[in-house]
Amino acid sequence: MAQKPSIPKGTRDFNPGEVLKRNFIIQTISRQFERFGFQPIETPAMENMETLMGKYGAEGDRLIFKILNSGDFLKKIDRESLEQKDIVQITPLLSEKALRYDLTVPFARYVVMHQNEIDFPFKRYQIQPVWRADRPQRGRFREFYQCDADVVGAKGLVQELEFIQLYDRVFTDLGLPGxxxxxxxxKILSGIAEVIGAAQRLTDFTVALDKLDKIGPEKVRQEMIEKGISxxxxxxxxxxxxxxxxxEAQLNILREFLSESPVGMQGISELELLISQTEALGMTGATCQIDITLARGLNYYTGAIFEVSAPPEIPMGxxxxxxxxxxLTGIFGLRDVSGVGISFGLDRIYLVMEELGLFPVALNQTVEVFCLNFGEQESRAALKLVMHLRDSGIPADLYPDPVKVAxxxxxxxxxxxxxxxLIGADELREGQFTVKDMKTGQQQTYAMEDWQTFAALLNA
Structure with a gap:
């Protein structure tokens, strides 16, 4: 007996209804991306190992999926290294490529490679899957989609303001409240690390702080101490x-705490300006607030950082x-190119909308008109009618075999x-077709040559 097939943990199959719902989210996000002037690009699923490694911090590097070299991947490794199990030395010899961890670093690589072909400032969006060797749990997968928008070559605060507005418009468009x-x-985080005497441990400080809402204050303190912070x-x-x-109250406390840190005070000034201008612009549904514990553990962030929380009744992160x-492009040799970007968590947004029942009911109705199959001659007439309807923009289909009508x-x-x-023998002889409304049970008969009248009613 054949063994029942399975898929890797942290990955999923999607049925037609799920794909339609995911496409609804993707199309909504893409529509807003393009309204804000972003252009689409795509990059390969795999990147060269050196493109990815060292860009996400030690924890991020650990979660990168490595791809074994083809052929005899052990031929470059000597027996001594193999016996010592020196992973740091062995891994580059086993694997020269890896699955992308996110879309931001591949985008930086793209900008550097194509810098002579693109116009700056360059606004791009990208919706593709990424892979992380993380422990699977609710809302956290090993294969998932990111929906990113980035601007490179612009240093003004306008871009941060636009991204807050973009988030607001997308979630309003999706009908997602709260x-x-x-x-x-x-810079505020850098200032805090400087004031407490942990400037040399900034990465360890921010990586631990980024876990505050996941593991709680006590475990964050413990991790910081374990990382060498006093x-x-x-x-x-x-x-x-x-x-x-x-x-204002939080900023006043920060001003006092960071009064001896120039970089910290600069961060406060820039954050205060961002908040005040966001309030002046107004928002359509979402709310914006400061969170001093927000750290975004990735090393490449240098200025304002964002994180979007699901409605409070959904514990999703x-x-x-x-x-x-x-x-960011400096890691690939292109210096002084400023960038700012955001990402939407498609899979988590899906789970939140599903739990709140926010998807339109009509999403599952991919076919609006369905023709029954009564036999060879009847099906030929039905297929001709189906093609007329399709050409009129109406999704239509025909049952492939003349099985029992029931x-x-x-x-x-x-x-x-x-x-x-229904186009049975009687309808075929009379040159007619009968339409049954499946909701009301009512039926209406049309002449074959009058199909446009029926199409016009559906398109009205």
Whole structure:
């Protein structure tokens, strides 16, 4: 007996209904991307290992899926290295390529490779799958889609303001209520690390702080200490872990805490300007608020950072995030090209909308008109009618085999087709077709040559 097939943990199959819902989200996001002036690009699923490694910090590098070299992938490894199990030394010899971890680093590589072909500032969007060797759990997968928008070659605050507006418009368009766009600034985090005496441990500080909402304050403190940040430094920073109150109140506390840090004070100034101008523009549905514990653990962020929270009644974590990276392309040799970008978490947005019942009911009605099959001659006439309807922009289909009518009606009812067309022997002889409204049960007969009247009613 053949073994039942399976798929890797952290990956999924999608049925037709799920694909239609995912496409609804993708189309909504793409529509807003293009309204904001972004252009689409695509990059390969795999990148050269050196393109990805070292760009996401130690934890990110650990989660990159490596691809074994083709052929005899052990031939470059000597026996001593193999016996010592020196992973750092062995891995580059085993694998020269890897699956992309995100879309931002491949985008930076794209900009550098195509810098003479694109016009700056360059606004691009990209919707493709990425892979991470993470522990699968609800809302966290090993294969998932990212929906990214980035601008490179622009340093002004306008881009950050636009991205907040873009988030707001997308979630309003999706009909998703209660979304909160959290903002912070990496310069503020740098200032905090400087003031507490942990400037040399900035990456360890931000990586641990980024887990605050996942593992809680005590475990964050513990991780910071384990990473080499002194207990005194952690205790001093802990006062900011539960900062609350109005935007002005939080900024005043930060001004006092960071008064001796020029970089921290600069971050406060830039964040305050971003918040005030966002309030002046107004928003259509989402709300925007500062969150000093927001860190975005990736190393390449340098300025304002964003994270989008799902409605509070859905314990999902972030459904989007991003920020400014002033010199990401510098890792590939192209210096002084400022960038800022955001990402939408398609899979998590899907789960939130599914749980709240926000998808339009009509999404599953991919076929509007369905013709029954009564036999060879009848099906030829039905197919001709179906083609007329399709050419008029009406999704239509024909059952492929002349099986029992009851079975065909059962199929039509299960698929939720709104209208069923019958062309039996009598209709064929009279040059007619009968349309049954599956919701009301009412039937209407039309002459074959009068199909346009029926099409016009559907298109009205």
């Amino acid at each position: 979304v909160v766009i959290k903002v912070n600034h990496r 207990e005194g430094a952690v205790k001093r920073a802990s006062a900011l872990f539960e900062l609350s109150g109005s935007t 972030s459904i989007g995030g991003g920020g400014r990276y002033d010199d 079975k065909q009606f059962k199929y039509a009812d299960k698929r939720g087709f709104p209208y069923v067309i």
